Ligand SMILES: Nc1ncnc2c1ncn2[C@@H]1O[C@H](COP(=O)(O)OP(=O)(O)OP(=O)(O)O)[C@@H](O)[C@H]1O
């Protein structure tokens with residue numbers, strides 16, 4: 263790209279007049295306009311310049327617009343192609359659309375609409391460029407190709423990971439649900455020196471309490487009824503690799519004590535065993551609670567907390583990195599349209615605005631799910647407002663804040679608590695978990711809402 267960051271657009275047409283008219287119109291915008299009167303010349307321009315979008319005539323003597331489209335698809339798949347077609351050749355243009363062409367216009371095009379479509383095509387190309395730049399930069403420096411983000415808080419996380427990845431110090435990753443804790447844990451492991459050794463995750467909230475100890479440490483044959491053969495636990499499996507203790511805040515106190523001992527002594531004992539087994543493990547733990555708060559409430563052992571919290575990485579919620587939304591949207595659209603074998607280019611401006619105004623309680627997972635659903639539903643190449651769940655649209659509408667609607671924080675907090683309990687049909691444990699507080703804390707707050 264040269265000239266003040268302007269986009270570079272290539273127009274291909276064998277009729278000199280058509281070229282001249284379109285070129286003059288696009289220069290007003292202003293774009294850097296390149297012209298080619300044949301496919302051969304168009305290929306030469308694309309190879310030399312950094313073209314952001316191509317507008318091509320369909321029918322030309324010799325190699326035609328479709329041929330150019332196929333060539334671009336195999337050599338420059340990110341460049342969007344817009345066809346101009348005479349009435350008689352609409353069928354071929356429609357076929358090209360199903361194969362990933364960006365748009366087509368019947369000649370003479372409506373120039374206002376053409377400009378709008380071109381602007382969208384250029385924007386899409388730029389987002390794709392940004393993602394691939396980010397990817398190659400991350401691949402070379404951090405090799406975190408799957409983590410998308412360029413907001414300052416994510417950049418500082420990338421730097422932090424870069425600094426600690428090869429040491430074996432323990433890492434605590436905190437963040438609300440769906441902020442990417444597991445993805446980050448994997449990234450740390452797979453970029454570290456231990457990357458060719460196992461990454462072993464254990465979800466402390468998903469395994470029933472009474473099975474968790476066996477899950478962690480394994481057991482010898484006959485250790486208890488049902489122990490028909492020896493079983494190796496997760497700590498042992500993770501030897502020389504990384505053990506990921508997901509949702510460590512859910513761990514009960516007795517197991518916290520056992521894990522602390524393993525960390526200090528660097529050895530484990532299988533249940534029912536006598537032998538001490540040496541382990542060399544990097545521990546990464548994650549939590550969606552404020553563990554220091556849990557320590558104060560005596561739900562979490564302070565000594566274990568300090569052991570785990572040598573380095574803490576806080577993943578910001580999506581509402582605090584809304585600048586990353588366009589990148590993430592493009593990333594997820596690419597992911598799911600490839601899987602669905604559909605060609606979807608972007609979301610409509612209306613949807614993007616909705617995304618910017620939404621609060622994203624489910625964070626990146628929620629965004630990912632919404633895009634997945636929309637890609638499956640979308641009929642055209644653009645995700646429209648009707649492909650987005652109604653509840654989300656309603657929520658954004660209700661959230662539009664006016665001076666009159668500002669409420670005291672305490673009132674909002676109470677409302678949130680009541681809503682959470684209703685959402686989980688009165689199940690207070692689940693409600694507390696979703697709110698990121700302990701059950702005890704929830705009961706305390708309920709007492710304040712409803713004294714006596
Ligand atoms: N920065 C990111 N770029 C791309 N995808 C992301 C990013 N962060 C998270 N995701 C995706 O969002 C989803 C949720 O991420 P993940 O499971 O790591 O979150 P989590 O914090 O562990 O959530 P929970 O607390 O609910 O377990 C995953 O599918 C993940 O791939």
Ligand SMILES: [Mg+2]
Pocket residue numbers: 443444508
């Ligand atoms: Mg998780």
